[in-house]
Amino acid sequence: MPTIELDAAAVRVPLPGRGEREILAPTTLTLTERRIGVIGANGSGKSTLARLLNGLVRPSSGRVTVEDRDVVRDGAAVRRLVGFCFTDPAAQLVMPTCVEDIELSLRRTVKDGATRRERALAVLAANGLADHAHDSVHSLSGGQRQLLALSGVLALEPAIVVADEPTTLLDRANTRRVGDTLLGLEQQLVLVTHDLDLAARCDRVIVVDDARVVADGTPADSIAHYTGLVDR
Numbered sequence: 001m002p003t004i005e006l007d008a009a010a011v012r013v014p015l016p017g018r019g020e021r022e023i024l025a026p027t028t029l030t031l032t033e034r035r036i037g038v039i040g041a042n043g044s045g046k047s048t049l050a051r052l053l054n055g056l057v058r059p060s061s062g063r064v065t066v067e068d069r070d071v072v073r074d075g076a077a078v079r080r081l082v083g084f085c086f087t088d089p090a091a092q093l094v095m096p097t098c099v100e101d102i103e104l105s106l107r108r109t110v111k112d113g114a115t116r117r118e119r120a121l122a123v124l125a126a127n128g129l130a131d132h133a134h135d136s137v138h139s140l141s142g143g144q145r146q147l148l149a150l151s152g153v154l155a156l157e158p159a160i161v162v163a164d165e166p167t168t169l170l171d172r173a174n175t176r177r178v179g180d181t182l183l184g185l186e187q188q189l190v191l192v193t194h195d196l197d198l199a200a201r202c203d204r205v206i207v208v209d210d211a212r213v214v215a216d217g218t219p220a221d222s223i224a225h226y227t228g229l230v231d232r
């Protein structure tokens with residue numbers, strides 16, 4: 001599996017007229033497991049941590065590297081390695097039909113139009129969307145839309161997938177479908193989630209509370225720590 005390293009990486013944002021606020025305290029982690037869950041309360045800093053991993057957020061101090069590439073200095077290389085899946089697929093889906101949306105993802109890497117179409121159809125088929133290739137993105141269910149957004153990320157064959165609450169908008173059946181797809185990926189997965197059943201299926205779970213990592217270990221230990229915080 002790839003290696004993601006945070007070396008005292010912290011994120012601070014300006015508070016107008018009042019200095020700065022730390023939204024992630026200096027954090028040092030080495031992530032090498034296949035499926036890494038990140039859990040914690042609303043506003044605790046999970047998305048900030050996830051966004052550091054592909055340069056969507058830059059560390060205010062410290063360093064983040066992916067396979068020894070610095071997310072700030074080697075941003076383009078890091079974005080090729082790390083695919084990012086958002087909570088709301090609408091943030092990623094912009095073309096009228098499903099196949100066109102995947103083709104858009106592939107526009108830089110596959111120059112020939114016929115090959116691009118072939119590759120896009122294969123990616124849709126691999127994610128159970130073959131029958132919807134020529135359908136409007138808007139005709140899909142919420143779960144199918146999330147799978148389509150994920151397909152667009154997977155089309156680029158990233159070594160790592162970071163998914164930020166990808167099932168939050170989904171019902172139970174679609175949560176299971178999208179969760180099964182993500183947890184079954186061959187790639188390394190960093191999964192930010194409020195779904196403790198999905199977190200329990202990861203190899204390692206990190207708990208974020210009040211802008212810092214407060215637990216990091218087996219799913220059972222980390223989930224117990226988190227529920228202890230909630231019940232406190």
Ligand SMILES: Nc1ncnc2c1ncn2[C@@H]1O[C@H](COP(=O)(O)OP(=O)(O)OP(=O)(O)O)[C@@H](O)[C@H]1O
Nearest residue numbers: 013023040041042043044045046047048049165208
């Ligand atoms: N660019 C920014 N400027 C100011 N504050 C920010 C910025 N980005 C995040 N924050 C604040 O930092 C805190 C942590 O945000 P973050 O999105 O990382 O939390 P989260 O754990 O992912 O929450 P949720 O579960 O609600 O998605 C929140 O209070 C948020 O309002």
